[in-house]
Amino acid sequence: MPFDSWWYNCVSLAVDTQLYHLGAMRLQRNGLMAHRRTFHWPSLLTESGRGIAFGGDYNPDQWPEDVWDDDIRLMKQAGVNTVALAIFSWDRIQPEKHRWEFGWLDCIIDKLGKAGIAVDLASATATAPLWLYEQHPEVLPHDKYGHPINAGSRQSWSPTSPVFKEYALTLCRKLAERYGTNPYVTAWHMGNEYGWNNRYDYCDNALHAFRAWCERKYGTIEALNAAWGTTFWGQEMNGFDEVLIPRFMGADSMVNPGQKLDFERFGNDMLLDFYRAERDAIAEICPDKPFTTNFMVSTDQCCMDYADWANEVDFVSNDHYFHEGESHIDELFCSDALMDSLALGRPWYVMEHSTSAVQWKDLNIRKRKGETVRDSVAHVAMGADAINFFQWRASAFGAESFHSAMVPHAGEHTKLYRSVCELGAALKTLGDAGVQGSELVRSDTAILFSAESEWATRSETLPSKKLNHWHDVRDWYRAYLDAGTRADIVPLKYDWSGYATVVLPTVLMLSAADTARLERFVRDGGTVVVGYASGLIDENFHTWLGGYPGAGDGMLRTMLGIRGEEFNILGAQAEGEPSEIRLSNGMVTRLWQNDIAVDGADTEVLASYAGTQADEWELDGTAAITRNPYGKGMAYFVGCDLNVADLAVFVGDHLTVGQACEAGDGADYDPTITLHTERASAEAIFDFYLPRGKNETVVSGISGEPVYRFQCDEGEAPGVYTIRRNGVLVVKRYNRQ
Template sequence: MLGHDQSRQQGSRRRDFRWPALLTPTGGGIAYGGDYNPDQWPEDVWDDDIRLMRKAGVNTVAIAIFSWDRIQPEEQRWDFAWLDRIITKLGEAGIAVDLATATASAPLWLYEKHPEVLPLERNGDVVNPGSRQSWRPTSGIFKSYALEVCRRLARRYGHNPYVTAWHVNNEYGWNNRHDYSADALQSFRQWCRQRYGSVSALNEAWGTSFWSQEVQSFDEVLLPCHMGNDAMANPSQQLDFERFCSDALKAFYKAERDELERICPDKPFTTNFMVSTDQCAMDYADWSDEVDFVSNDHYFTPGESHVDELLCSDSLVGSLALGKPWYLMEHSTSAVQWKPLNSRKRSGELMRDALAHVAMGADAINFFQWRQSRFGAEAFHSSMLPHAGEDSKVFREVCELGGILGRLAESGVQGSELVRSRSAILFDADCEWATQCRTLPTTKLSHWHDVREWYRAFLDVSQRADVVSLRSDWSGYDTIVLPTMLVLSEHAVKRIAAFAEEGGRVVIGYATGLADENYHIAVGGYPGMLRDIAGVRSEEFNVLGELPGEPETIALSNGYVSRLWANEVTGIGEHAEVLATYSGGDAREWDLDGVPAIVRNRYGRGEVYYVGCDLGREDIAAFLREGMKLSADEDPGVVHMRRRSADSCFDFYLNRSRETVLLSEISGSPIAGKGVQRIQTPASYRLSRDGFLVMKSPC
């Protein structure tokens, strides 16, 4: 049986890249707009909306995302007249329509007639209607209704010149990521049958001899539902269930897309991913093969990590897009309404964030939503046109941003591609799901958050790493980092070994390579299958934390500090060199004094660093600077991205600090900026807090 990542690589062909046209003379330009919900407003507001859209430079909107009940108010009654009118108004004003399938949430009459489409929680509770996505992705009944909506929309608008793209469903999995219904059970059994082929292969993969869990047929396969206070699900079964849930929603997306494409093959298809370091629900590296252009919804993390988190998430999105331009489908002008504390954006952050997305490869900047709602659950979610109306700071910034994006488009930014870094941080959905297991040595592991910490540490030494999928091509990189990649297939390990043998540099994190793709622990010592590559053998994990009377951290001989996890390394290979050991009283308290903590190993023509402990961001930065010699002379308060077209380079400089920063001896002509002051030397500038500068030069 192939490893999970290997089977995905061999089992799918990526769709051709197709980008939605605008209603400009050439069809080109940076798309600018957002979700538009005209059905929430009286029609006498629509003309004013379009007037203000034109004032702001809006050239595209996504409509009908949650409009199923307006399109089909009763099972046998359809109403497209209102949709005809608004699409015509928008198109005649030069505003392209990204038309949704409206299937994210069903009308109440459907739930009343077919309550069996509602998902079930892990404990058996019904997910009731009244919010979004109260439906089972494995429900044949729900799918039949949804596909009928797709057919009707495709027949009516498939050849409408104002509709330039299809927005299939919306944020798959936001409220129905997991379903424990009878439909899900039957589909999971079929998924297991297709994956394993035989019951014996499934029993082997899941290790069902533990706790008397062997199944005699696929009809005995169960979902990892609530199991009482013990609640320790089989981690192998749980990991497969996560994979199944992603696949089930992907299959639903493909059914909707294929129904549209059968009638309307000439317009590109997308669905909006949800990639941020607070969430990455699906296996988006797998999903990205199935869209014509990658789209993402990203909402900022308030506080000092604001810019860094945005860039880290965008870097992964760019990897999913294979370096092609991607579409920012949603972000916010200011505060959202769904967090415990909802911070607004400071003056200038609206434009700085938007330009950061462009710098990272986005050729579309869209917000949720155009006009701020007066009612409903998202009434306090910021919008392009806020409650305060046209005479407001937010709307003035929205208009200013529209002008800047127009200038960038005129300068040729649209269609250019982000230049890659020399270092890559690897991310994998399986590893993220694996760290959520409740039976690990600690429940505080997070693969994605460790990716973010490494990303930020690279920025702290004036380097920009790329965040890339485990399945992607790493051949153009000098360095790959594996942070908390707990589960790795044999295929992935061979790729890592080959990368090092051919001269690459590999950094292995403290909780990496502990198990294979079936969550089977690799025996013989940690880090399991990476033991020979790393040149170390570890026997136990020393997990730190708030234990009464026990040290909460352990110092290293080079001044670094381990916070959560320290591996007890008991042997190193003949080509390995110890760079730091555990040291001091707290290390002695845990019998770790003098035990190797960071090791460098020669492997083939390359080198492998083993970081056997959980370091904070400052210490990771010190390791990159001192251990790997990766620092640069530039101000770490500035992050620099370059996009390149056939004949031009576009350099984006963003201030990621809270202080004014200096840009010295930079080349090119300025085409956009905010918070910028040119100083005496023509090639030098000051960037204020939240400032940015875009320069153009020949390549």
């Protein structure tokens, strides 16, 4: 298929212009337009350059060349239109220090391009060739015990190693020189899952880089001593040459929490710097094609501060692997809600997910009938315009040979490959209908996520080691679904002032500036919900004083109208002690209770601790959930941990009044068991309906054109559909002019 750079640029300009008008308001709302790279979506090799991208990681170097043509035959049959190529291929590209082999890569890119399959070309730096490690063992990262993390897996390199960076950037430039003008290469895939194996590096290079990072941040050693509170345990430093990284200090030793938090920030920044260096090395030669790297966002992992990383890519990408069990689809929606915010409402890219089971979990559950298609369309329902898998063909050997793929070990005559073909057809249907480029319609509630609070909850110096900020975000998200509505998930550092309600689930760390933002939000008429372990420390891990939660030198307490003196922590380890405490409204808490006094004149107690277990801990009658009017708004305090069911009751009773779940143009359905999202473009609104559980669901009063039905039956009456388990209904409504 003929495709040249002129056409590529024209198509990209047209797509970017359309998306700019759709997304500019959200960019301005988040105050990030000046700090973001210009959005640039990769074109396909279609006549228009548009369509929903579909494909996956392709590793032809694992297979003899006589398999390649069959791969492309099967790709075309499945509707694949893009692949990520050469992610782990550095050793094939540069088999020796002074020898480069591009012939095989030239051949496969040409075969793919002529078949109409675009290439997202990797920088190939995720794994280095073994000769590099043999010649330069100093590039290896070290663990906290001082042991080198040896080669043989992925990311076995230190991001602070100048030697490794020199080799990596040379590779980047070589790839850019060779493929920068290739019409079949339409995007650059930098690295792969940065931080997977080198998020924490304790080598001497890292030590020197950390000292320089601290000096840039603090300026003087006195400022660093104050930030880390080094007078505790006699850790005061006389100069930055005495700064240490938190290496192993003994089996029972506790790390200075301020030092550990800064080391987390440093690790994030060092890898982000490495990504920028790779990107810029290619951009100097090939500036016209978009750059991305795959984030790792699910509610079981979010190792980087992706709110910062999102500023440095031309389009946001994510690797998401499903959570087994009954929370499967809810967790997918939760993770995707954060991705939509990171993308500022622009389309985003599923770079990896799985067709069925993986092989790296303790329990590797396969997907049931329809889940491969359902999960993929669910990502589209949450704003994704690209659906890709790891990987195209299941490996015959190696560490991930039992990881599911688009073509399984049993070949093309399989249920799995047939479902891949079914998905390819579905995505083409959605693309042809105009879904690509439309934006997810936001909700009126923002659940705030903070990577730094997630890092902080891992500290061993807190009242409980069972805190988990990201899991609490997930629980609140699911509670909103159970209450029949949907929330967005927004990074704390973004601008969330346009929402009606914000929720802070275990946002342990709040700076004075962020507390002031909350105060203005409530004073101006917003509703804030503060969770039980929020606002306890500042950005340096210093405990706010004067009572809990003390953020903003007591500003948060004033907003809430309460003052806490102590935490009550429960656990099964305390034999003979109550393992749970009931509330006066029937809810139950099992981990953490705040012992608070109500200070505000207008503060209302919505529930208190009650019963014999509460009395045992001297909490009987103590306020557990409160509400306080503040300015023109309202501030709630949920002073104890609650399960999803109890949170849903709270949301339904107090936070959804006048906020009924939006139904597409008069549609009738049960929002507690049916997921519904809207994606809107200038021309149309696309309604996506998916059952949350195992049972079928009925939706009625549906107007508009049903553009895609999967495991979904149309009823005898107009506008009535029965969506069976793992089914999907997508309806298109045209905007009224």
